Amino acid sequence: MLDEKRIKGHHLVPYLRNQDVQWGRINTIGLPEMDIVPEEMDRYSVSQGDLLVCEGGEVGRAAVWRGPDGVFGYQKALHRLRPVSSDSDIAEFMYYSLIAASVCGTFQEGDTKSTISHLPAEKFRTYRFPYPRLWPFPGLGGSAARRRERR
Template identity: 45%
Template structure:
């Protein structure tokens, strides 16, 4: 598709958030997003902190509907689109706030950056050898496609419909998993399982049940990581599960990283089958 392109700095207003400085900051306490609150395509608003903002800072550091919020460090390029999930939301310095001009529909620009970020096409802009960053001056030079507005609307509408469906299914899954947790607690913690009225409790468990250690009923194994400096170990077809892949759902269907057969042979981890339970040891 031969759509015209323009540098981001010509089609959007963007800035970094405010530096957290408890001694210097003045104004009203307001909630803000930090790097950890921005996930791929969504926000984690469960544990928000507050910072002081003055009146003249509200427009610069405040979020409006359609703003794209992107991580500057940690995992640069990770982004989500703000849809007024909460009022009076601000951003911290580790985040870029991208506000497109009228020539771009916010959702179209968001899906452009989501694709670029998830497929590694922004990696050439990163700085830093250990901790990666995506500086503002590098982001400004990204070439953004600017198709006719009608084309943008069509693309954004189709992709948004899929996202809405995914979100609806996610909420249903959360409700089902919550029900499963409550049922588990009712049956196996409070011991109010079907027929419990006729069961004797002996040594804390119903008659006929046994108490065993985890090592007696399962294999408890550890993981390992191939050398990150060897590119031949990475970007293969084998999913590589890390603490970042832990979600609120019981099952993980995707991982951010993947390794090759060579990577598997050169790390201390086994290839684990479906229905393996992972418990994070740290992080």
């Protein structure tokens, strides 16, 4: 939860919460606002192609940011994964990897099969996910984007 006392109203931007990120889609309507000072805007805002992953609730639930232009922040209960290179990194691949991990029970603990209640960054980093080599598959990112647009 955002600390209301820290909101001063000087640099307000809408921000995304855990509940706004659903599998494959992100709500941008009726968002609350928070202060992000200009020098921290890159660190605490989302850009086209970022993958947002829920830390709590349904752990690992994710969506790629394809939202409207403008500045949107995100709550610390979300992980923001930003492709290092737009030429070789495909956020959609990681999105589908997270779906597979969720379906296979990767985010369940122990014999009781209870879902992990939180997935802090330190724990998230311990998981290993596949990483595609694009070399034999040029244009893979474009075809994924075209399939997404047809929906």
